[in-house]
Amino acid sequence: MAIGDRELRGRRQENAVLDGVIDAARAGRAGVLVLRGEAGVGKSALLDAFVARGKRCQVARAAGVESEMELAYAGLQQLCQPFLGRLDHLPPPQRDALGTAFGLVNGSAPDRFLVGLAVLNLLSDAADQQHPVVCVVDDAQWLDRVSAQVLAFVARRLEAESVVLVFSVRDGEEHELTGLPELEIRGLDGDDARALLDSVLPGLADQRVRDRIVAETRGNPLALLELPLAWTTAELTDGFTSGGLAGRIEEGFARRLEPLPADTRLLLLTAAAEPLGDATLLWRAAEQLGLGADPAAAAIESGLISFGQHVRFRHPLVRSAAYRMASPQDRQAVHRALAEVTDPAVDPDRRAWHRAQATARPDEDVAAELENSAHRAAGCGGLVAAAAFLERSAALTPEPAQRARRALAAAGVMRSSGALRSALTLLGSAASGPPDPLRAAEIERLRGEIAFDQGHAGDAARHLLDAAKQLEPLDPGQSRETYLEALSAAMWSTGSEAPAILMETANAVPAATGSERPVDLLLDALALRFTRGYPAAAPVLAKALAHALQTEIGADEVSSWLWLAGNRAGGTIALEVWDFGAALELALRQDRLARESGALVQLQFALNFRANLLCLTGELSVVAGLLEEDRRIAAASGNPRVAYGNLMLEAFRGNEATATHLIDTTIRQATARDQGRMTAFATYGRAVLHNGLGRYDVALEAARQVFEQDVVGYGVLVVSELAEAASRTGDTKLVEAALAWLTERTSALPTDWGLGIESRVRALLTSDEAAYRESLDRLNRTSLRVEIARAHLLYGEWLRREGRRVDAREQLRAAHDLLIEMGLGGFAERARHELLATGETVRKRSPETANDLTAQEAQIAGLAQDGLTNPEIAAQLFISHRTVEWHLRKAYSKLGITSRRQLRGALARSPA
Template identity: 40%
Template sequence: MLHGRRRDRARIDELLADARNRGSGALVVRGEAGIGKSALLGYAAESADGFRVLRGAGIETESELPFAALHQVLHPVLTHAGNIPARQRSALLGAFGEGPAVGAEDRFLVSLAALSLLAEVAEGGPVLCLVDDAQWLDGASADALTFAARRVQAEGIVVLFGVRDDPAAPFRVPGLPELVLTGLDQRSAGALLAERAGSKPSDEVRDRLVADTVGNPLALAELAASLSERQLAGTDPLPVRLPVAADLGQVFLDRVRRLPADTQTLLLVAAAEDTGELRVVLRAADRLGIGAAALDPAETAGMVRVESPVLAFHHPLVRSAIYRGATFQQRRAVAEALAEAMDADEDPDRRAWHLANAAIGPDEATADALHTSAQRAGNRGAHAAAASAYDRAAALTTGPALRAERLADAAQSAWLAGQPDRARPLLDSAERLADEPALRGRIAHVRGTIEAACGVPSDAYAVLLAGSELITAADPERAARMLTEAGQIAWATADLPKLGEAGRRLSDLPSDHGAVTVAARLVTGLGSLLDGDTATAAIRLREAADLAMATAQPHTLMLAAAGTMFLGEDARAIDLFTRAATTARSEAAAAKLPALLAPLAALESWTGRFAVASAHANEGLRLAEETRQDNPAAHHRSILAWLAAVQGQEQACREAATAALAHAIGHRLGPHAAIASWALALLDLGAGRPAEAYDRLAALAAAGPGEGHLVVSVFAAADLVEVATKTGNELAAKNAATMLRAWAEQVNSLWALALVARCAGLLASGPDEDRYFDEALNLHATGGRPFDTARTELLYGEALRRRRRRADARRHLTTAHETFERLGARPWSEQAGTELRATGVTARKRDPSTVNQLTPQELQIARLVAEGATNRTVAGHLFLSPRTVDYHLSKVFTKLGLSSRNELMRLSLDAQLS
C-alpha cells in the first residue's frame, strides 16, 4: 500500500485522466534511494485501468548494451511495428537484432520509430510507459525514450521515469517536468511502520525514526522489520545508531553476507546477469560449482523472488549493493562464468562485455569481439554504446596502430551520440598513438567538426586545415569536406586570409568528385565577396549553386543555398535550403537540421515569412539543444531575437539576443552576433528610440571579426541610413548608403536595389526625394520582401506628410499599415497608424489573418499537408507522431474555417504569409 503522497498521487492521476481523453504527458520522478519512486510508479500502474502498461528499467550492469531497456519496453508490442513507416520499422527491428541493421548514422531514426510505435499502440487505447532506475539506462534507450517523451502530445500516452539521484550516473532531461520526492510526514510514516511491523509505534518512536531516516519509506520499512514490538512501543530503547537512507545499501549487503557462501556467489551471478534469465544464472553458477539449491536461502530471506523463467531482486538497491560490494576477483570470476554460459551466436554483445569484464590485461580475441559489437551498435544507431565498446576494445588491444584506430572510432561514435565532451579525450588518446596520415587526418576531421559546432571556431579552422594536408592525395573527398568546413569558419569569423587559403587548397585538389568542385567554387566565391570583389563572387557562387542542383547531399545543398543568399537571390536560396532540409528529414537526420534550418529561418525572416521563420527557428533551436550543438543554437536564438524585435516582443527579443551574444562573441561567431545586435537595433527603432538604434547599428558596422560580419552589416545598411538621417548623422548615412549600393549593383538584386533607392530618397529632398521613393516602390513590387516594401511606404508617407501633402501621404501610409498589420509587425503598424492620424484619418484595425493565428507547429503541419503530404509523412518530417499531427491539423481546420484536406490544399498559405 502506498502511504501518504497525496500531492504526488494527484499529479499521476491528472496525467492518467488526460491520457484517457487523448492527451499525453511525461514526468520524471526523482529522489534518493528508497524514497518511493518505484512505489509511485507502481501506483500509476494500479490506477491505469484500461491502459496498456509497458515497463522497462535501467540495470547498472546493462548500461553498455544498446537498446536493452528500450527492448524491455517495446518488445510486448512489436507486433504493431508492421503499421509504422517501413524505414523506421527496419531501423527498430535492426536495433533489437530482429532484422538487418539499416546502417543509420543518425541515432534519431530509432527514436522516431519508438515514438511511432507507441503512438500506433495508443490507437487501441491509452498507453502507460514506466521506466524505473532511468539513471542506469543504456545511452541508446535513454535517447529514444526521452525523445519520445518530449514529443508525445495528443496520443493518449503517459511516460514516467523513476530516477535515483546518482552523481556517477546523472539523468537530466531538459524540457520534461520533474517531481522530486521527499520523505513521508509523521502520520504517513506511522501508518507504514504499523503495516510493516504489525503493531502501532509510539509517537515518540515514530518521530525518532522519521527524524533519523528523513522519512525515507524504504528505510522505515527495513527498520520496522528489524525492531522488536517493545522497541516500537517505546518500552525498550532503540539502537544507538539507526540506519539512514544512505546506509540502505550496506543494510542489504549485511543481510546478504549472513547467507551461505554459495548463496552469496549465486546472488552475485544474478546481479551481474542483467536480463534476470534464470536459465543463464543457474548455468553460470554451475560453472562455479554451485547448484540451484543455493537459491533457496536467498528466497527465504526475501532478497529475490523467482517467477520462472525470471529471477528478480526484491529491490534494485539489493542488486547494486551486491555487485558493488563484491571484490574485483569475485566479479571477474562471475563474468567468466557468465561468458561461458552464454551462446556466442544468440547473445554476442552480452558475451563480449562479460569477457571484457573478466579480462585483466590485453586480450586480442575479446577486443575483436567488442569491436564487432561496437560495429553492430553503430549500425543500429546506438552510438553511445558503440563508443563504450570501441573504447574498451582499444584498452584490450596490444598494437598501438589498431588501438589508435579503435579510439578514433570511439570518439567518432561519441560525437554522433551527441557527447562532445566524451569524444575530445578519446581523440587526444588516439592522436598520441596514431602514425598513419590517413588516421591522423580522420582524427583531425572529427576534432575540427566538434570544435566548429561546440567550441572555438579559430581552433577548429587550424585543426581542419592541418588535417586536410595529411589526406589530400589519399582521400580528396574528405579533404574537400574538411577544407569547406574550414572555409565556413573563416567566413563566419570574417578572416579573409584564412578564407583565401582554404579556397586555394580546395582549388588544388583533384576535381574528380563533384563535391570538391562545388566546395572550391563556394569557398573561393565567399573569399571574393569578403574581399569586396562582388562580381567575381557572384560568378563563383552561382556556379556552385548550378552544380549543387545535381546532388542530393544536404550539406552541399546548404552551402550552395548560403552562397545564393549572400547574392540576394532569395527565391533560389530558399529553394535550395528547403531541398536540403527535406532530404535531411527524409533520412531522419535530426542532427543535421539545426545548421540547415538556421539560415533558412533567417532568410524567411528577412523576406517577411515571419510565421514560417519562427516555426523553423524554434524547431532548430530545440534540435540543437537536444544534440548539444551550442553554436547553431546561438544562431537560432539570434534569429528569434530578430523576429521578436519586428513583432514588438521586447522581453523575448532581449532574452534571446542576450543569450545569442553571450555565446557568439565568446566563440567569435560573427554572423550570429551581428544578427543579434541588428535585432536589438530594430527593437529600438520600432519603439521610437532612433538614437539608441543608431548607436547599435553604427557599432555593428564598425565591429571587428567575431563581433560583427560584413554581409550582415550590408543587409542592415538600409536601417543604419534610416536612423542616421533621423539623428542627424549625415556622413554615417552616406557611407552606409554607398556600401549598400556597391554590393547591390554588383549582385543586381531587385530588393537590394529598392533599398538603395529608398536610402537615396532619405538623403535627398524635394523632387529628387519623390523620384527615388517612387523608384524604390517600383523595384519593391517584384522584389518579394513585403516588410521592406511597407517600411519604404511608411518612410515615404512620413516625408510626404511633413511636406503637407496629406492626401498623397495617406495612400502610402494606409498601404504600409495594412501590410504591417498582416505581418504582425506591431511597432511599425503603430507608427503607421500614428502618421495616419496626423493626416486627419484613423487607421482601421485589420482583423488578424487566420493563418497568422496558427502556432509555429500548426503552420508547419498545415504547409506540409497543403503540399499533399499524409499525416504519416508529416509526422516523419517533423519528428512527431501521426496522432499529434492529426490533433494539430484539427486545430488548423478550426482556425482557418476549413472542413477538409482538399480545402487546405487549395488555400495558398504562402501567399497569405507574404
Template identity: 35%
Template sequence: MEVPAMRPTADALFGRENEMAFLHDRIDVLSRQGGAVLVHGEPGIGKTALLEEAARHTALRRSRVLTTVGVESETLLPFSGLHQLVFPFRALIDDLPDTERDALRAALGITDAPVPDLYLVALASLNLLARAAAGAPLLLVVDDVHWLDGASAEVISFLSRRLESEPILLLAALRDGYPTRLTRTDVADLAVGPLSAEASALLLDRRAPGLARVARQQLLKEAAGNPLALTELATDTSGRETISPDAPWTPMSRRLQDAFTARLRTLPDATRHILLTAACDDSPSLTEILRVASLDLAAPATAADLAPAVSARLTEVSDDAVRFRHPLMRSAIRQAAPAARRRQVHAALARCLPAGSDRRTWHEAAATVQADARLADRLEAAADRAHRRGGAADSVFALEQAARLSSEPGRRVERLLKAADQAVDTGQQHLLTRLLDAATPWATTPQQRARIQWIKGGLEDGMRDASEGTALLTRLVRTVMAEGDHDLAVRILWSAALRCFWSEPGDAARRDIVALADALPFPDDDPRILAILAYAQPVTSGRRVLTQLRRAAGRTAGDAQADRLVGSAAVLVGDFELAAELSEVSVPGLRAHGRLGLLARALGAQAWSGAQLARLDSTIPVAEEASRLARETGQTFLHGINVATEARTAALQGRYDSAMELAARAERIGLPVAARPVLATAQIARGVAAMGAGRYDEAHAHLLRMHDPADPAHQPALRCYALIELVDAAVHSGDTRRARSVIEEMEAAARRTPSPALHSGLRYARAVLADDTEAEELFAGALDGCGRPFDRARVQLAYGQWLRRQRRVTDARTHLRAARDAFDALGTVPWSERARRELLASGETSRRREPDARDRLTPQELQIARMAAEGLTNREIGQRLYLSHRTVSTHLHRVFPKLGITSRAELTSVFPPTG
C-alpha cells in the same frame, strides 16, 4: 501531539499521499489526455514503489501497463530498453508506413539492416504505441531511466514531448545526480523527498516493532526520511540496543549497500553465486542465469537455490525473469565480489552465449585483463554493428573496450579517436572528455594530436573549445591532405569554416581556409566547397559563391544534405530567396530520414531568410520548429540563433514585449561564449522592436553594435543585411553620422560581391541619406532594382515620406498606399501603422487593418493548418512534423474555431494555394 492514523497500501508508501494523488489524477484522465512525468529523488526514496502503485492503479482502470527498466551493465545493446516497451506490439509494425516500419524492424533486430536515423525509429515507436493505445489507454513505466541504453533514452525523450494528445502516460524514474535527456524536456516534474518524521516513525515501527528506543531514535536520525534506509537498516540493526555514535559517516547509498552485503553473507554459497551471476548478466532470464551459474557449482543450479534470496527480499522471480528489488542490490552484490570473481562470472556468461554474438564478445571483454588483439578486433566489429543499428553510445563503449585490449599503441589511439568522433553525436561532454584524455598520452603524431583538438571542438561547433581553433584545424587539413584523405580533409575544413561563422578568427585565418578549399580536388560547384567559402569569406568570396550557387543547386537536386549546404551558403552571401528555396527543398528528405540535427539547421536557415524577407506566414512556424528541434538535438547555440529569429518575427508583427523577451533569452545563450550570429540576430530583433515602438534612439544603438568589431554582436556577414534597419533608425533619431560611416564600408564590400541583399540595402541607404537634389533619382533606382516585397515597400514608404516633405502630396499618396497594402499583406504591423500615419498626414485616411484570423494560431497550429490546406492527410503531416496523427487531429480541432470555420475543406479559403 496525536498523530493521525495512516493507511498506506505498502510499506514504502507511508507518507506518500500527495505523490500518489498527483499520479492518480494523471492516470484518471488518461483516456482524454496523455503526457509524461519525471519522478526523481535520491536512492531508496521510493520512486520504484510509486511507479508500482501507479501501475496497480492503471491496471484497475482496465488500461494496459508496459514497463522497461534500465540496467547498470557493461553489456548494453542499442534499443534494448525500447524493445521491452514496443515488442509486445510487434504485430502492428507492418501497419506502419514503409520507412517507419523498416527503421523500427532494424532497431529491434528483426531485420539485419542499418538504422537510417534514431529519430525515425522514435517516430515509428510513437505511431506504433498510438495505434496500440487506440483500444485502451497505455501506461509506459520506465524505471532507472538514467541506466537505459543511449538509443532507448533518446527515443523515450522524444516520446515524452509528444504524448499530450495521446491516451498514453509515460512515467520515468530518475536517480538524482544522474544525467538524462528527459531533464532537458518540458515534462511534468515529481520530486520525491524524504518522508515526514511521523511517516518515518510509523514505517520503522511497522518494519522493526521491537527496536530499542535509543537505537530507534538513532536510526530515524540517520535514515533522514529515506524509506529504503528505514527498512533495510532496521533489518540490519534489529536486536541491537544502539548504533555506535563513533562509526564514521558514509553516504546513504554506501550504508544501504553495506546493509545488502551484510544480508548477502547470511545466504548459502550457491544462492550468492546465482545472485552474482544475475548481477553481471545483462539479461533477466532465469533460465540463462541458472545455466551460467551451474558451470561453477558442484551441482546444477535450480530455482530453489534462489529461494533464500527471495525470502530475504533481495530479488523477485516471475515469468522466468529475475528482478532485483532495488538497483543498489545489484551494484552492492557486484562490488562485494572480488574483481577476479566477477571476471570468472563474465567468462562463464560468455561460454553460454552463441559464438559470434555481440553479447558473448562483450562478456569476454569484461572477463579479460590482458591485451588481446583478436578480441579487440571483434569488439571493434561489434561497435560497427552497434553504430549501424543507431546505438552511438553503445558503439563508443565497445570501441573504448577495444582500445583497452589493444596490444599496439597505434591501434589503441585510433580506436579511442574513433570512439571520441562518434561520441560527439551523443552530445555527452563528459564522455568525450574521458575518451580524449585516454587518447592523449598515446597520441604520438602531430596528426593524432591535432585530431584530438578537432574532435574536442565537435560539440557546439567548437564554441566551448579553448584550443587553437582554426589555426590548428587548417594545419590538420594539410596533414590529412598530404596523406590523401580528401574526404576527411573537407570535413575538418568545414569545421574550421563554421568557427568563422560563430566567432571571429581574423582575416588571415579566413584566407587560409579559402586557400585550402581551393587546393582540394573537388569541383568549383561542390556544395561543401561553396559552403566553406561562404562561411569563411562571405564578402571576398561572394562573387564566386553566387556564380556557382544556382549551378550547384541544379546538380544536387534530390540530395537533401547537399541542398541544405547550398541553402546555408546562400544565407551567408545574401541571396535569401535562394536560401529559403533550397533550405525548404532539403527539408522533406531530412525529415524522411529522421536527421533531426541537420533538419534543425535547414529550418534555421529557412527561418532566418524568411524573416529577412518578412514572409511571416510561413516563417513563424518554421522558426518555432527550428528552435524546438535545435533544443531537442542538443545544439545550444543553434537554438540560440533560432530563438533570436523568433524574436525578429515577433518584432515584425509588432509584438514588442515578446520580441524583447525572446531576444534577451537568445542573448543569455550566446553571450557566455560570444556566439556572434546569436548576438547579431538578437540585436536586429531589438532594433526592429524598438523602432516599431517609436524608440528610434534605442533602435539606433542596438543596430550599431553589429558594426563595431570590438562588440561580440559583430558578425561580418550578417551585419551586411540589416542596412535598411540601421539607416531607418539613424534618420528618425536624427544621427546619421555613424550610419554614413557604415555605409561607406558597405560600399567597398559591394564592389567585391553582387550580394542581392547587400545591394538592396545600399540602394535604400543612398536614397534616404541623399540630399534633395539627388534623392528622387536614387529612389527611382531603388524601386527599379528591388523585387522583394518587403524591401520594395520600405523604399515606397521612405519615398512617400520624402515626397510629402516636398509638398508633392498626390505623388506621395500613391507610394504610401502601395506601401500600406504591401505591409498589410505581409503582416508587418509596425510598418503598416507608419504608412497609415504618413497617409493621414497627407490628408488621406485609411481603413484600420483588421487582424488576420491566422494571427490567433500558435506557430505549430499555423504550420499544421497550412499543410492541411495543401491537401496533406493527418498521417502525412505527422510524418513531416514528427507527431502522431492523433496529435495533428487535436491541433486541427483547435484551429477550426480560431479561424471561424467548421471543416477541413474550408482551410483553402484561409490559406489559398500559392504559385
C-alpha cells in the same frame, strides 16, 4: 490493498495522483509522471500497485539495469516488445528506423528522434480510451542513454493519446527526464513508519529506540523492513551518516549475503552480472561454473532473490551488493561463464561486453570483437554504446598503433554523442601512440570540431587550419573538407584576432583543383571572396551556388559537421550573390532533409534560417509557426532553443521591449561563446528595429558596426539599413559608401533584388525620382514584400518633403496597407505618421490573429490546406496522427467549419 503479502501503507495521496493519470488517459488525454525519491523509499511498490489497479489497460514494463547502461536501445526494446506486432502500421521511414534500432532489419543508422516518432505512433496506434496503454519504467536513471532520450522525446510529445508513461528515478542520479511532471516520493510519516517497523521488530518495546530508528531512516520503507534483519538494535540507533542511507541499506544486504555458502554467493553474483534476468542463461552459466542446484535453495531461503521464468532481486541494492562484495577474480569468472553461454549469433554485443569484463590484460581477440560491436551499435544509432565499446576496445588492444587508432575512433564517436570532455580525454590517448602524421592531423581536426561544439569558434578555426595544412600532402580530399570547416569556424569567430584568422585561412586554401565537388566549389568561392574581393569571386560564387542547388544530399549526411558547414556556406553564398530564391530553396532543403533523417538540432537551425528569410517576404504568421516548432522540438528533445529567428521576428514587428531583450541577450551570449557572426546578426536586428521606430541615430550605429566588419552574407541585408539611417541623420559620406559598395556588387552580378536596393540608395543620395520608381519596379519582380513596402514608404516620405502631398498619399497608403497586413508594427506606425502629416486621417491599427488559432493549430491547418494527410503532417511535425486530429478539430471549431475542404476559404478570410 496488498502487494504480495504486505500492505502498502501511507500512500493514499500518491495513489490518487497515479489514478488521476489513468483517468485522464481514459478521457483521451495522455499522462506522464516521474516518481522521484531516494533508494528504498517505495517507488517500485507504488508502480506495482499502480499496474495492479490498471484494469483493462495494456501494460508494458521495463527497468533500467546499471550494468546494461552501455547497450543501445536495450531498455526501449524491453518496453516496446508487446507492441512490435504493430510495426507494419507505421509509415515506412519510422518502421525501418525502429526495426534497425532493435536489430530486426539491416539499415543505415537511424536518428534517435525518428525512432522516437516511431515509438510515439506505435503506442498511439495501440491505445484507445477503453484500453489505454500504460508504460512503466522503473529505475529509469539506469536506462541506456539512447533509450532514455527516446522515451523523454515521446513523453514530451504526447498530447491527445490514451497513453500513460510513468517512470521512477533515484534522487541524486543524472537522467534524461528533467522537466517532465514529477511526484516526489518521501518516507512514511511517523505512525505508518512505526507500524511498518513493528512488523519486523514486534518485540521492541522501547519507544525512544523506535523513534530514533524511524528518524534515522526518515520513514524509508525498505530501510525499515530490511535493516533490522542485518543490524543489531544498538547499531541501528548509532545513526546512518556513514555512506548515507542507501549505502547503509546496501551494506545491510551485504551482511545478509556474507553468511551464505560460497557457491550461493557465486550464484547470486552471476545473477547480478546478467542484466536480463534470463533464468535459462543463469542456469547454463551456473553449470559452466560448476555450480549445482543446491546453491539456489539457500539463495531462495535468504529472501533476497526469486527464481522463475525471470530472476528477480529483492531490490536493485541487493544486486549491487552481490556484485560489489565479490572479488575481482570471481567477477571475471562469472563474466567469462556468461560470455560462454551467450549465443554470439543472437546477442553478440552482450557476449562481447561480458568477455571484456572477464579480461584483465590486453587481448586483441576481445578488442576486435568489441570493435565489431561498436560498428553494430553505431549502425543502429547507439552512439553512446559505440563509444563505450570502442573505448574498452582501445584499452584492451595490445599493439600501440592499433590502440591509438581505436582511441581516435572512440573519440570521434564520443564527440558525435555529445560527450565532449570524454572525447578530449580519448584524443590524449590517441596522441600518445607511435608517431603517425595522418593520425596526428585527424586528431587536430577533431580537436577543432570539438572546440566549435564547445562554442570556441576562434580556437576551432586555428585547430582546423592546422589540421588542414597537415592533411594536404596526406589526404588532399580530407584536407579541403577541413579547410571549409576552418573557414566556416573563422566566419563565426569574434574578437581582435577574428579578421586575422579568417584571412590566414583564406590565404592558406590551395589553388582550385577543377573539382566539381560541392565542397571544393564552396571552398574556392569563399577563399576568393576574402583574398581577391567580390568582383573576382562573383562568378565562382554563382557557380558554387548552382552546383549546391543541383547536388543531392543523403539523409545520412545531415548530422555531419561538414554538411552543416557546407549548408551554412551555401546559404551565405546565396545571400552574397543576391539570390533570394536560392537561399529559400536551400533553407527548404535543409528543413526537408533534417525531417527525413530525424536530425532535430539541424531542423531547429533550418527552421530559424527559413524564418529569417520569410521575415523579408512579410509572412510573419508563417515565421511564428516555424519558431513555435523550434520551441516544441527543444521541449521534446531537451536541447536548447536555437531561437535567433525570434529576434528578427520581434524586430520587424517593432516590439521594442521584447526585441531589445532578445538582441542584448544574443549579443551577450555570442560574445561569451566567441561567435561574432551571431553578434553581427543581432546588431543587424537592432538596426531594423530602430529604423522601424524612427530612431535613426541608434539604427545608424548598429548598421555601421555590421557594415564595417564586412560579414559575408549580411552586407546585402544591412546596407539598406545603413543607407536609410545615414540619409535621415545627414551622413552623406556613409550613403555614398553604401552606394559604392552596392554598385561594385551589382556590376558583377546584377539581380532585381540587388539593383532594386541600389536604386533605392541612389534615390536617398540624389533625390532622383526615377531612382525611386526603378527601385519599386525592380523589387516588385521579387517576393520581398517587406522591401517593396519600405520602398513605397521611402518614396512617399520623399514626396511629402517635396510638398507633393497627393502623390505622397498614394505611396504612403500602399506602404501602410502592406505593412499592416504583414504585421510590421514599427514601420506601419512610421507610415501612419507620414500620412497624418499629409493631412489624411488614419486610424491606428494593429494586426490581428487568425481567429485565435494557436501557432500550432495554424501550422497544422495550413499543412492540411496544402493537401497533406494527417500521418504526413504528424511525420513532418514530429507528433502523432492523433495529436494532429485533435488540433484540427480545435481549428475547425474556431474557424466555424466542419471539414478540410472548407479550410482554404476559412484561412483566406482570416487576417494575417
